[in-house]
Amino acid sequence: MFNRFIFIICFLPLGLFAQKSSTSTVKQAQKSYNQAVSYLTNNQIDLAIIDFKKAIDLDNRFLAAYQQLGDIQRKSGNYAEARINYTKILEIDSEFYPLTHFYLAESELNTGDYSKAITHFESYLGFPEISATSIEKTGKYLLDCQFSLKGIEKPVPFEPKNIGQAINTAEDEYLPVVTADEETIIFTRQANRNEDFYTSKRANEIWEKATYLSNNINSPDYNEGAQNISPDGKYLFFTACNRPEGLGRCDIYLSKKEGNNWSEPFNIGEPINTSGWESQPSISADGKTLYFVSTRKGGFGGYDIWSAELNADGSWNSPVNLGPNINTKYDETSPFIHSDDESLYFSSNGWPGFGNKDLFISRKIQNTENKTDWTRPVNLGYPINTHSEESGLSISHDGEKAFFSSKKEGGFGKLDIYYFELPKELRPRNVSYVKGMVFDKINNLKLNAHIQINDLSTGKMVFDDFTELEDGKFLASLVNGKNYGLTVRREGYLFYSHNFLLDNMEKNEAFLLEIPLQKIEIGKIVVLNNIFFNTNKFDLLPESKIELEQIVQFLNENPTLNIEIGGHTDNIGDDETNLTLSKNRAKTVFEYLINQNIRANRLSFKGFGETNPISDNKTEDGRKLNRRTEFKITNK
Template sequence: MKILLLLLCLLPCICLAQKQISSPVKQAQKSYNLANQYLSYRLYDKAIAELSQAVILDKNFTAAYQQLGDIYRKTGNFSKALISYKRVIEIDPEFFPLTYFGLAESELNTGNYANAFDHFNKYLSYPGLSAESKQKTTKYIADCSFSLDAIKNPVSFKPVNLGPGINSKEEEYLPVITADEKMIIFTRQTNRNEDFFKSVKRDSLWASAEYLSKEINTFNYNEGAQCISPDGNYLFFTGCNRPDGLGRCDIYISRWEGNGWSKPFNIGGPVNTPGWESQPSISADGRKLYFVSTRSGGFGGYDIWKSELNTDGSWGVPLNLGPEINTPYDEQSPFIHPDDESLYFSSNGWPGLGNKDLFMSRKLFKDEVQTGWKKPHNLGYPINTFGEESGLSISSNGKLAFFSTNQKGGFGGLDIYSFELPEAMRPNTVTYVKGMVFDKITKEILDAKVEIINLKDGKAIFDDITDPETGEFLATMMAGKSFGLNVSKDGYLFYSQNFTPDLNLINKPFILEIPLKKIEVGGLVILNNIFFESGKYNLLPESKTELQHLIGFMKENPSVSIEIGGHTDDVGDEKSNLELSENRARTVYDYLVSNLISANKISYKGYGEELPLNDNSSEENRKNNRRTEFKITTK
């Protein structure tokens, strides 16, 4: 890449040499020749110094101005490149076609889109351009057209600095936040060393940031580009040049273990290769990992890839997200929102305002199967500018975006800000369930298994163990869908619950205290995820997951015998309700027996409306009374 950069810098000089352009001022020509020698060794500062001296000695030394513009442009100093290129055109408007390309690219990257548009078209009008030159110039013209329109139609953008708890005189960037917005992890650069820090929110303010972990941060290697699972328990990050690395940069993972972070481990192949893998983003269910790679099989430059977790815990062969997301240029900084459908990323390949812009795309579905991605949508001006925008993350409720920028009034260098995301750019509505599991009698915190299932397709959206220190878990859920929760631990009765998050109540998360009861005679479990057709005893498909949990419980506890109990509300006559409740209990009994649970271990009984949990004064109460449960009869 560096060799290519050098060649690009030298290209105008080579062409000019063929035209035998030189300075009549001997000392100016000497400085020009010396600058070219410095360029051959990539000593750009010294080359700039010599060329600057050359144009002082000869104010009409067109070739020296051209070379200055090329070096400034290739090293990212577009403002100075502009001055040099304009001077070339003042002296000789037809001196060199590439002058107009260099000028236009510099104008694009300083936000002067109208002039850039004209100068790109001027360059495109010259005959003999290569196909590659035409392609890139046409792409830049599209950027200019988009930018001029975007500036006329700005989006709402009011960034708010997250304050002194997080930001300092150092550089802070790459923020990621947990689903409950109570903890943020970010990168802080001090003396060129990057480390992870965290801050927790107390009374709406971010507390002073703390060093994340000696297990993760190092002095010898570079860590960065991290993401965190919605519950805050898994940290994926990029580690470079580490002894256990497979390539220059690899993806690593660390787990929160109650009192600290585990030693990170390399997730290995096929995700990591001898090449470069970085910038991970994990889906809310922990089963899809999005990342950036330069591996073969892509569309050019940096591409975004996805790997899915296999049933044995290994990562599957990564798939490129395809031309709906990736371009011949660079796509980076992927962030998959907890809705598992909205992807945010940066790109300099799709039409934008210059350098890298922030984009979003949504999954396309047919019959609930993903068929692709929608065309990426630029987040708009002034969220995007002629500078580089990247590293965006979004809160689980979709309202706030977090990013880093260097703005006036900050604490120094890059600071972390939040802003309210425009409605059109927001992901699907997501809420979360947060629970604490403990022993019902002793109140002891329990490390229990928690599983949350999408009841429609039976797929797990969360499957993990509670924090061993706090007994807590947190999982996100999309509004408008139904989910079943199951909490279990050896020696205890399991806990069952279901949720259907309401779009209108999405800002009210589900906060649960879950007391688990030890397996004792008389112990009772309400099977909240067993469903029947209204007024009938046919099991609905959504009941399968709960029934499988019950079957698993019986197999893990072979000495236990249970009674299946059916209950109704008081709508209808008492005799009919008793018959319906018994038929429903019998249906569950039959399902268990058909799945090889001994009939000697199960009985069933219908109780009708005689044992309500609540009075029947409201629909919610009647719903609670219509239930299936099981009771331990022998242990």
């Protein structure tokens, strides 16, 4: 519905017109015009349009009627029709109303006629006594036009494809987000003025027919929209407006997937939600940083992008504005932080663009004070961006595909969901993911287990969650260029460790793991995959600390257990040297545990040299597996 205040403001300046220009000598035309103004004052926009058109039909030089009709059309986004009426005014009297030049130029900008827009913006600046605010905004629009003319000359590759009728219908479908494995998509569908979430699964590269997401989230009385899903598909952040428990007009909510359904959503509360307007959440891959849009105080313009960090106790820190390299005095919306935790895609009408809102990318950096900052945004280019509004972009985990919504010829209805291959220079940093299933080694029963993944160089936790109750599965995103240690724990079982050495990886790759857990029994062995030594050395490398702390925690949780630490080598070198090296490595771990207050009578160590290989020593991969540290349960 149109805003009544907008149209009253539109009408008031006409009192400044010269009397001979704002009225008609045709009595019936003036009557229709007066009736239209009455409708406009009462927010009866459709009726006002009819009578303004009647007035023009009766007097085709009725400038005030053209002006009012053009203003209504421009305010409602019908720029093509607005251009016709504004152009007619200037043909009759180019000095009738200075702002007509500005409004015509604005309409030309928003229909992609940049050269003509420049002409009329410049003619507007030629009028005397223009306010500083108007001069500033006109200058901004001129930059947009100049940017657009250059941008059109250097188009970027863009071949959008409809995602298909399993998802798109005759209704509006928009705001798509996909999980890291691209096997699940969640999107918004609007039908009968009600917005709800729908989802689809992909099997053998084919999307299944979309289904209603959940009665726990969707509601018949309120709209749900602007959603974002964590890479593993387990956490859904979304926006809901005007709910009874809301703190403001629109708040951010969270729901967790529980089996085949979703939990009852809850308002994430202060300090993220306020009495104002918070919306359009996007969660980082590690689940610890939430990006969102807000109109709260302390911003740069109307809508700004903010972020907040999650504390260990589940509360959120006070939100921080992303600053002047992202936000402008205009509007920034639709943030999407990629799984690389570095590439932020968003929509803005403040940075130079092709008209209305454009899509941009900015990269996270460390500034000279070693604080987080952002690079100056880069426009995604033409024809990804056009004179129309572009927003609501999401990027696949591998960074190769972008998903968006648009109303195009050949679609299935109104807004449809499309995807396209993202130009390489606009892609995020390479990322990988690990997808695993945890089960009992003896009976194959799927297990609910605690999964932790750490950056081995910094010790920072990048994933901390539990597997699904029903199927023991988990999925975690990993940024390339780093090395990670994974630990799987469950009460009554030996822990499991694995590592992902991605420091030299230059492409996206998925790691699929089947993880058998062993119950705690005498004689069972745990291979410590994240204990590291330099070649032919027995000093522990710093990257080993995470694994060593896991051993300490395991022994403290099971105070009656005794273990034997074993060192092993490959068959390179002589037997005696390998035996000594393996014994010294096992002893180093033994001494570390004692220094962590593990009683010495619970521990023993032994070097096995090359005598107990678990793989073929003929290959480097095999020798790597044989060079290992492990422990064995010796007493319960």
